[in-house]
Amino acid sequence: MEFGWSQEELAFRDELRAFIRDNLPEGWITRVPGEEPYSDVTVDFCRRLGAKGWLAPHWPKDYGGGGDASPWRFTILSEELWAHGEPRGSQYMNTNWIGPAIIAAGTEDQKRRFLPPIAAGEALWCQGFSEPAAGSDLGAMATTAVRDGDSYVIRGEKVWTSYAGGAHHCFLLAQTKSAEAEGVSIFLLPMSAPGVGVVPIPSMLDIHVIHHLTFDDVRVSAADRLGPEGGGWPIVRDALVNERVGAPRHIRAARVLDEVVEAARRAGRLSEAGLQAAGQARAVCLAARGLVHKVRQMGATGDPGALAYVARAAVVQAERAVAEVAADLAGTDDVLSGGLTDGEFRTALIAGLGGGSYEMQLNLTARLWLKLPKAA
């Protein structure tokens, strides 16, 4: 056990910081991750990252990755980018868990078709999980995929979907039923397929657009089904572990904390109580970081296990702690749109739900980490 970065890792972080300085507009930190998922800035920045081999350093070389067995370069990448407002937009999701799910469960054909464009920064994805009657209870989803020869016909709807407006593909879950198996299957669905409808849902988030997707007899090739028919759950479960710890929200929160404390100090409203609350919030951010690092290492060497749920809960606590302090230190001008305090409030609300609600993380922590009995 030791917690030092190697010379190589330190050099990588420095190189990355210089790259960010040279390639990102000033003040991007005030953006909230996902605020501009398909702006020119994001698309260009990802292409440049991809050209340097920095979008997917942790993937196998055969599919456009860097072949990096250590989890730390990708961890450093995510930390530095989140500390600068996460300019990858929706593409952090592609390299963090959609690609790894395809690497783990995809056919050779799927790996060749889908992975290199992600690693090059040319692909935009969204995830079709939640439905009107299936949020935390994902198993209650009603969208169906009915086999018809070499393809499936999809009917149903998905809601509150991030990034769908500009996405090329959807990582879609649907119920399948056949003589062999009944259950949830995953489809790598082109959003251009006839019958796919996308409408933004008006929301109070401002910083983040969510969508309503409809599937009106959408035909998808069986070659685009990921994993076995009816066997989607284990793939989704492993992918969600990456989603839970892949977005270092706590790093951005710690950066926002730095900014709001400094602003309060300059404005002469940094009280002793404010200072204490800020110190405590920073501790909560760094505790989350330690836990996420631990889970990253476990994931790289095997099964990250139930600690991933503990870590995600800690990340959510970090966002909320910082949002609280930001509000405590704020003046009324900090309610203006585009400000850090306003963005932190809204993104902390998202943190408690994205990747499964905070309460789901606690349920899973109780059951799988503490091994308490199943709730009645």
Add this chain to the structure above:
Amino acid sequence: MDFELSAAQAQMLDRLDAQLAAHGPPAETFDAPLFARLRADGWFDLARGGPSGVLDAVLVVERLSRQVVLTPAGVHALVLPLLFDADDGRIAAIAEAAGREPLAFGGEAGLVVRYEGDVAAAYRIDPSQARPAKANYIYPLAFPGPEGGEVAARAPAAAVRRRHRLAVAAEIVGALDGALEMVTRYLTEREQFGRPLGAFQALQHRAAELAVSVEGARWLTRTAAFADSDEDAALAAAYAARAARRMAWDAHQLHGARGFTLAYGLHRHTLRLQFLSLAAGGAARHATDAARERWLTAAA
């Protein structure tokens, strides 16, 4: 960066476990013979050398606290190496300032470390002059006798406070582990309304949040020990002290009145946690000091 114990660290902790097992259950109060043995075997000298010496010392303090071994291990393993090149042979206690505060192991101490402005000074004292304090927090507490006036050693106050905080945080992590294990077992075994308490979601969420703060305190304390920096130590102590307070409340709340009984033994962890949450300056001061270190030091 490696979150797994190295072979040497695993061997070290196995050796400690074996030594504790050979000794048998630790005494209910200060275990003088066990402390003397651990000391003679060099368990409190780890922070004197090696790139991960401070972290190794923290791992040892955690482990001893988990087993409720009541000794001034934290002060000896983490603070004294800053003051003395070699073990000076006396038992040490640490105080916030000159005054009337009761000290853990103050009745056994032949040495008291005090903060005096920018320095911390170790004074020789006569343990036979100490007065026991009436307090019930598991650690033996006493008012130390008058100082002879002779300063045995000095070190910068900031460095001593940093290690003092790491010692408290490590001790908290061990006690948190002990308390959470009892909580989990109780929620699994105790049945009410025809099912285990642990099947009630309201209680599951309380226990899960405790688990988050225990794991958070563990990794924050260990990473802070490796960094051995003022800010990191203050942050770790701030987080650990809040986790300690939360556990003291919630472990008892989840146990019902059974948790109050001496026979059950939960108090051996929770009373220590409550004491530790206000040690070394306490949760609020840890947080404020960390904040000053990060945001005001450069500006001042």
